[in-house]
Structure formats: structure tokens, C-alpha cells
Amino acid sequence: MAEQDCLLKIKGISLAFSGTPILKSVDLSLYQGEIHALVGENGAGKSSLFKCILGIISPSQGEIIFLNESLSGYSIRDILRKGISMIHQELMLIPELTVAENIFLGRETAQGKRMGLSEINQATTDLFREYDLDILVGAFVKDLSIAHQQIIEIMRSVSQKARLILMDEPTSSLTEKEVVFFRQLIFRLKSEGISIVFTSHKMDEVFDFSDKISVLRDGEMVGTFSKAEVDPMSLVQKMVGREMKDFYPKALSEVGQAIIRVNDLSCAPHFEHVNFTLHSGEVLGLSGLVGAGRSDIGQVLFGVKKKTSGTMQLKGQEYNPGNPSEALRAGLGYLGEDRKEMGIIPEMNITENMSLGLLDAYRKFLFIDQEKESLDAAEMQSRLSVHSAKEGQRIQNLSGGNQQKVLFGRILLNNPEVLILDEPTRGIDVMSKFEIYTLILALKKQGKAILLISSDLPELLAMSDRVIVISKGKQMAELSRDNASPEKVLEFSLH
Ligand SMILES: Nc1ncnc2c1ncn2[C@@H]1O[C@H](COP(=O)(O)OP(=O)(O)OP(=O)(O)O)[C@@H](O)[C@H]1O
Ligand SMILES: [Mg+2]
Structure with missing residues (x-):
């Protein structure tokens, strides 16, 4: 492509x-x-x-050129x-x-006046009509799904006449159906230049999605490739710098006795009449669209939400946790889908974050055995290959x-018998995913009972012994590993 078509040129950026060192003399060219x-x-x-690129942090070296002009010295x-x-x-x-305020607040009209509320609403309505979006402009953003929130962010960029939109893991919280919509949207933006x-x-x-693919490894630009030059496996090799044979480790499918029985369980208005048995040594997958009620099932099992009817049993005993700490003590571990909500404490270090919520084994006479805590957390950190600078x-x-991975480690340190994993590999790279899968299978082999909730269908199918499909709070199907094809699962999910 001709040099003059170059929209953004990154030259020797170091940080x-x-x-x-986080970035090492990175070069990259982007075209319109x-x-x-x-x-x-x-x-x-x-x-x-x-x-x-956005000027949020300043590199120590290098230059970023946008439309033939250097961006250095400019504010965000x-x-x-x-x-x-x-x-x-x-x-x-x-x-x-x-929604409308989030898109247009603080913006000025063509006449240089601040936009009023009715103008904001009108402009948003027009914009949404243009893009065939069915979202209420007056709704509060807090009431929207993640998928819709993300569309609002994209629309804000569009309304600001962005020529280049940087999207950091835009699909990591979207379900397959939402990704289809997202894909249409970005192709539409592309067609507009x-x-x-x-x-x-x-x-x-x-x-x-992409026309071109660039690979960063350890802060270095490995290269930019056209799709014809690479395939998924060779791309992963460029990412990790070593050979990888498979995306999923092989699972054994032997399972043990029943650990959890769920009978006619309901938690109105999230889900109703759910029935399943989870065995030791089993990975039971819960599939469905975001909002189908999968996470709510996990949360009721872990005492985060209260059931409204039905029963649960843990190893033959009536089980009805009043709160998460009761569930923890009963031998359950829970990895929630939202990192922020899960209580990552940003100011604490890795060890401290891992040992948060630990059980009494670490709490000798009301003070924390810091030595043991650090040792175990350090071991866990290396077991999960948590990379820190x-x-x-x-x-x-x-x-x-x-x-x-740190959150995963926190749960494993309690050595739970039952693990509820809600989107355990969201935002995790291929290599670490493989490590997490290997870990899940090792836990399965140890006889842990694992309830796996995932929107990544290939992952769910590869890891689960059985899959239950939930749609709109109802249990639509239970499929054995051999019977569960992506088409079948999607068909039941969309019911
Ligand atoms: N403010 C900071 N202070 C110190 N180190 C940082 C800071 N921000 C990022 N890092 C480190 O910089 C490195 C690159 O982080 P970055 O978030 O850019 O990675 P990424 O490629 O986006 O990863 P992911 O796929 O997990 O999102 C990491 O080792 C991270 O720990
Ligand atoms: Mg990142």
C-alpha cells in the first residue's frame, strides 16, 4: 500500500x-x-x-505519526x-x-453551543437509526448489558468522527450472538473508511475480522502478517516463541460419585426448574447466552443469591448456603465472571490478593501466618505462571x-472439592488458556467436581463431560460429550 495511505505510523516506540522494559522499539503501520x-x-x-497511541502514557522513545503529523506533545x-x-x-x-448522555454529554453543536438534553437525545436517536440499533436512548447505562454498553462506547467514538478506533479485547465479554452483531458493526465502520x-x-x-495481524511478544513487534501468511497454529507460535501442538489438552472422561444434586431449583426471576447432578471428577458445562441464567445458577450454589424454590444436596446432605463463606466452608470454590466485582484489591500485591478470603488454615490465632501465606501464594503463582514484572x-x-490467574489461584489455595468457574479464561491468552485447561483437567483427575460456565463454545465442548444448555432461565437440553456439537448447543441456546 502506498505510503500516503498510511493513517498511523508508529516508529521505534519504547516504554x-x-x-x-514493556515496549521495545515497536514499529507498526496502519492504513485507512x-x-x-x-x-x-x-x-x-x-x-x-x-x-x-492515545497519549495516556508517554513512551520514552519513538514517534507516533497520525495523518502525517507527529502526536508527541499532544494531550489525550x-x-x-x-x-x-x-x-x-x-x-x-x-x-x-x-445512553444519550454518555454519548454526547459535554459536546457542542455545530454553532459552538453546548448541546441541551433534547438535542443530545435527538442526536442519539438519529445515530442509532442510522446504525439500526435497538437501544433506548434514555435508559441508564447501569441497566444495560455489557454488550450494549460496549456498543454505546463504539457509538461515542463514531459520533466523535473517529478515524481510528483502538478496541482492547472488545469481544471478551460478548456471547457468540453478540459477537455476530459486533462483527457487522465493525465491518460497517470499515466500509465507511x-x-x-x-x-x-x-x-x-x-x-x-482482520485484514492484517500484528504480533507482539514480550514488548517486541514480531511482525505484521496478512491472513494468507499465517494460520492459527503458526500465529500462536509467533506469539509464544515456541511450538504448540494443540489448543486443548486431552481429557479423560471417567467420573465418580454424585457430589451435588440440584432438584427443581429456581431463583426467580433468573432461572427456574433446573435439575442436574454434578459428580466428582466431572466437568459439567453450562452453556447459553449471556443473561440466560447460567451465572445465577453458579451464584445460588455459592450462596451469593438465594434460591426461591427447589433443593440442593451436597454429598447426600441438604445444602443451602446462607452466604459465600458458608459455601466456602462446605468445600466450594467460586470464580466469578467479573474481575472487579470479584474483589481484586488493586492496591494490594499478588500474594495478598491471592490469600484474600482464605480459610482458617492460614489464620493462626487471629493473625495471619504470613510466611505460609507467601510460600503458598508464590507456589501458586508459579504453578499458574502469573507473569509479573x-x-x-x-x-x-x-x-x-x-x-x-491470580483470582484462580486464590480459589485453589482453599483446596475446594467443588469448583464453580464462571468464564475462567476470559481475557486469557492462548498459552495461558492451555495452562488453565491443563489445570482444570488435573483438578478433575484429583476428583474435584467442576461446574464450568463459558461463552467460549469450542472451549466448553472440549472441556466438558456433559453440557447443559440454558436459555432464558430454562434448562433446554443435556448433551453428552459425544452428542454436543456447536450447532446443537447454539440451536438450544437460541430457543
Ligand atoms: N502502570 C504499570 N506499572 C508497572 N507495570 C505495568 C503497568 N502497566 C502495565 N504494566 C506491565 O506491562 C506489561 C504489559 O502489560 P499490558 O497490559 O500492556 O499487556 P497486554 O498485552 O495488554 O496483556 P493482556 O492480554 O493480559 O491484556 C505487563 O507485564 C504489566 O505487568
Ligand atoms: Mg491488555
Whole structure:
């Protein structure tokens, strides 16, 4: 492509945090109307590169040129105005404001006046009509699904006449159906000449959406490739710098005795009349769309939500946890889908975060046995290969995927008999996913009973001995491993 079509040129960007190099002389060229995937393992530097482009952090070296003009010295606001915007990994909307306010608040009319509320609403209505969006402009953002919140963020960028939108893991919280919609939306933006760079840990999306793919490894740009030059396996090899044979480890399908029985369980209005048995050594998959009630089932089992009718049994005994700590003591572990809600304490370091919520084994006479705590947490950290730049690193500075691993570690330290895993690999890179899968299978082999909730259908099917499909709070089907095809599961999910 001709040099003059180049929209953004990154030249030799380097960045370090307290002496640790994060980006090492990175080069990248982006062209108009192109969808460009940026891939790499957790901690490779993808989000950091985005932040450099947007002026959120300043690189120590290098230059970023947008439309033939250097961006150095410009503030975030200036850069936004020039036409670059970003959809963050954690969404940045104001929950208490309406959809329309989130898109247009603080904006001026063509006449240079501040937009009033009715103008804001009208402009949003027009914008949504143009893009065939069926979202209420007056709804509060806090009442919207993650998928809709994300569309609002994208629409805000569109309304700001962005020419380049950086999307940091835009699909990690979306279900398959929502991803289909998202895909249409970005192709529409592309047809309007808007360029998109997105990060994703899902290879199928990377290959489906993008025109070009760039690979970051350990802060270094490995290269930019056309889709013809790479396939998923070779791309992963470029990401990890070593050979990988398979995306999923092989699972044994032997299962033991019943551990949890759920009979006619309801939790109005989230789900009703759910029945299943979870055995030791079994991975039972819960499939369905976001909002179908899968997470609610996990939450009732863990005492986060109260059942409204039906019964639960744990090893033949009546089981009805009043709260999560009762569930913990009964031998359950729970990995929630939302990292923020799950109580990552950003200011604490990895060890401290891992040992949060630990049981009495660590609490000798009301004080914490710090030595044991650090030892166990350190072992867990290496077992899960949590990559941190330095020891005692604050968790807020870890990459998204590594934060997830810390949470996983926190649960495993309690040695639970039953594990409820809600989207355990969300935002986690391929290599670490493989590690987490291996870990899940090792736990299965030890006889743990595992309830796996995942919107990643290939993952769910590869890992589960049986799959239960939930749609709109109702149990639609139970499929054995051999019977569960993606088509079948989707068909029941969409009922
Ligand atoms: N403010 C900070 N202080 C210190 N280190 C940081 C800071 N922000 C990021 N890092 C480190 O920089 C590295 C790159 O992080 P970054 O978030 O860019 O990775 P990423 O490629 O986006 O990963 P993921 O796929 O997990 O989102 C990581 O090792 C991270 O721990
Ligand atoms: Mg990131």
C-alpha cells in the first residue's frame, strides 16, 4: 500500500515501567479502512501500546505519526479530537447517566453551543437509526448489558468522527450472538473508511475480522502478517516463541460419585426448574447466552443469591448456603465472571490478593501466618505462571489475563472439592488458556467436581463431560460429550 495511505505510523516506540522494559522499539503501520488485529500473550504490551497511541502514557522513545503529523506533545483530548479513540478493556462509561448522555454529554453543536438534553437525545436517536440499533436512548447505562454498553462506547467514538478506533479485547465479554452483531458493526465502520485495531485472544475472531495481524511478544513487534501468511497454529507460535501442538489438552472422561444434586431449583426471576447432578471428577458445562441464567445458577450454589424454590444436596446432605463463606466452608470454590466485582484489591500485591478470603488454615490465632501465606501464594503463582514484572507487584499493574490467574489461584489455595468457574479464561491468552485447561483437567483427575460456565463454545465442548444448555432461565437440553456439537448447543441456546 502506498505510503500516503498510511493513517498511523508508529516508529521505534519504547516504554518502561520503573526500569522494566514493556515496549521495545515497536514499529507498526496502519492504513485507512483496515481492520488490524494486535495479538500477543498476556502482558505482551498490547494495552500499553494502545495507551501510548492515545497519549495516556508517554513512551520514552519513538514517534507516533497520525495523518502525517507527529502526536508527541499532544494531550489525550487533542488526540481524541484529531480522530483516534479507544474502547478500553474495562469499559469507561458513567453508569448513572443515560445512553444519550454518555454519548454526547459535554459536546457542542455545530454553532459552538453546548448541546441541551433534547438535542443530545435527538442526536442519539438519529445515530442509532442510522446504525439500526435497538437501544433506548434514555435508559441508564447501569441497566444495560455489557454488550450494549460496549456498543454505546463504539457509538461515542463514531459520533466523535473517529478515524481510528483502538478496541482492547472488545469481544471478551460478548456471547457468540453478540459477537455476530459486533462483527457487522465493525465491518460497517470499515466500509465507511474507519480503521480499527483490536486485540483478542480468540484466534477464530482474529482470522475472521482482520485484514492484517500484528504480533507482539514480550514488548517486541514480531511482525505484521496478512491472513494468507499465517494460520492459527503458526500465529500462536509467533506469539509464544515456541511450538504448540494443540489448543486443548486431552481429557479423560471417567467420573465418580454424585457430589451435588440440584432438584427443581429456581431463583426467580433468573432461572427456574433446573435439575442436574454434578459428580466428582466431572466437568459439567453450562452453556447459553449471556443473561440466560447460567451465572445465577453458579451464584445460588455459592450462596451469593438465594434460591426461591427447589433443593440442593451436597454429598447426600441438604445444602443451602446462607452466604459465600458458608459455601466456602462446605468445600466450594467460586470464580466469578467479573474481575472487579470479584474483589481484586488493586492496591494490594499478588500474594495478598491471592490469600484474600482464605480459610482458617492460614489464620493462626487471629493473625495471619504470613510466611505460609507467601510460600503458598508464590507456589501458586508459579504453578499458574502469573507473569509479573517484579516481586510484590501491585495487581492493578498486571495485565488482564494475569489478574484472572491470580483470582484462580486464590480459589485453589482453599483446596475446594467443588469448583464453580464462571468464564475462567476470559481475557486469557492462548498459552495461558492451555495452562488453565491443563489445570482444570488435573483438578478433575484429583476428583474435584467442576461446574464450568463459558461463552467460549469450542472451549466448553472440549472441556466438558456433559453440557447443559440454558436459555432464558430454562434448562433446554443435556448433551453428552459425544452428542454436543456447536450447532446443537447454539440451536438450544437460541430457543
Ligand atoms: N502502570 C504499570 N506499572 C508497572 N507495570 C505495568 C503497568 N502497566 C502495565 N504494566 C506491565 O506491562 C506489561 C504489559 O502489560 P499490558 O497490559 O500492556 O499487556 P497486554 O498485552 O495488554 O496483556 P493482556 O492480554 O493480559 O491484556 C505487563 O507485564 C504489566 O505487568
Ligand atoms: Mg491488555
